Amino acid sequence: MFKFKCDPVYLLDFYCYKPSEELMVSMVDIDAAWNEKRKQEGSIFGKHEVTAEEAAKADAEAQDIIDFQYRVWQKAGLSDNATYLPKSIHPKFCGNTPRTDLNASAEECRMAVCGAVEGVLKKTGLRATDIDFLITTTSIYCPTPSISSMVVNAFKMRKDVNSYHLGGMGCANGVVAVNLVADLLKAHPGSIALFVTNETTTPAFYKGRDKHRLVTNVLFRLGAAAMIITNKPSLVRKAKYLLEQRVRVHIGATDDAYRCIWYGPDEEGLNGIYLGLNVVKEASKALTLAMTKVGSKILNWDQIAAFAWNRIQRKVLKKPGVEPFIPCFSDCIQHFLIHAGGAKVLDNIGKNLKLSERYLWPSRTVLRYFGNVSSSTTWYTLSCVESLRGVRRGDKVLQIGVGSGIKCGVNVWRALRDIEDVHDAWRMRADAGDRTRLANVSHGSLHIALRLLSLAILAVLVAVLYRFFVEKGGIVLPEDGIISRFW
Incomplete structure (x- = not known):
């Protein structure tokens, strides 16, 4: 606790990216895309020149997967028409032929990440050239040059900005990486850090039939957030929060923990996030x-x-x-x-x-x-x-x-x-x-009067105790300076 009093880290402000309304995805869009593919080709996994028996089997398998994803969605807690997907994998725009290439991934990442950074700079009134440290994070999409370099290029940051990109760390990194930000600020007092979190969904979209990987298609959606974290004294009065505690644990030493979530190919060579x-x-x-x-x-x-x-x-x-x-x-x-x-x-x-x-x-x-x-x-x-x-x-x-x-x-x-x-x-x-507004709990002059009254009562109590113990002989100070007590 003493460490944080000496080296306080503050959250100045943050911004969460709001995608365009046209990117809202509904179950109607998804059902239409899957079933249109089935009508045209007999199966979403259909192959050319197959027998009627093989086509029927493939179609039954496709229907089973559609039903499985629908059951997962029903229990997942997502709205049926109020979440967002990028156009590359949005069924309303791509039908049942999603694009998961690097160019499509870059489009989504730039849209969300740069939108979040632009928003937080506007909220705080800071310029991109004010940033001393830049930390970006995604898990699956890790391009070269890195996402942090993309932000530096997009916002023309200083040549001496310290930039880092963190990849492969999953959903926890929006919390865990605050440790890195705080340590960097502790080592460099009076600095400003820009922390950007994102998961680019395009390359993580799974096109196969492994149900362990299909779950992520139902759950993950488009979004990004950017935070300004600082220990610069001149910004403290504008800050929203003080970081009081930060704890991190990692149990990846065990195989069960290490292997329960991973990104990689299925038996057909199609990449997806395995749960x-x-x-x-x-x-x-x-x-x-x-x-x-x-x-x-x-x-x-x-x-x-x-x-x-x-x-x-x-x-x-x-x-x-x-x-x-x-x-x-x-x-x-x-x-x-x-x-x-x-x-x-x-x-x-x-x-x-x-x-x-x-x-x-x-x-x-x-x-x-x-x-x-x-x-x-x-x-x-x-x-x-x-x-x-x-x-x-x-x-x-x-x-x-x-x-x-x-x-x-x-x-x-x-x-x-x-x-x-x-x-x-x-x-x-x-x-x-x-929206529910905060209740007005300010007491004005009444609050000040109560404070003064409590201080007056405390002063009277101290005076009484002093008179009783010191003036009445409760404490005697002998000539040799040794304090003796008697009651």
């Missing part, structure tokens, strides 16, 4: 370790004592039937930014952390209107909280990201002022009436 059946189990292990680490730093004393007593009962006294203690983090945290990998994932995390629906709704709302936007997800969640509910000064915000590896990151931010920004990504929902 194993043990993803939730391994992610829970990483999350438990991370929350145990951060819990000792943020939980109140009664919960820490309850945890210690529970552990003594189970490990030392060996009492049978004693369940592991699960702390209630909502007693000390006001807002939770949970990576919305899917509805079931949110249900499990909420149960494990004892979170009511009030704390889960921002993540569910992001999943509904933007889908899984990978490493950007928790930042869309924070923009949802600010836009539709508001953050009170002094509120603590817990940011949780879990991704391939398996790795998990947890950050704790403290709000430095009341925040009710309506972000572009949520303006439509705010205008539709989903």
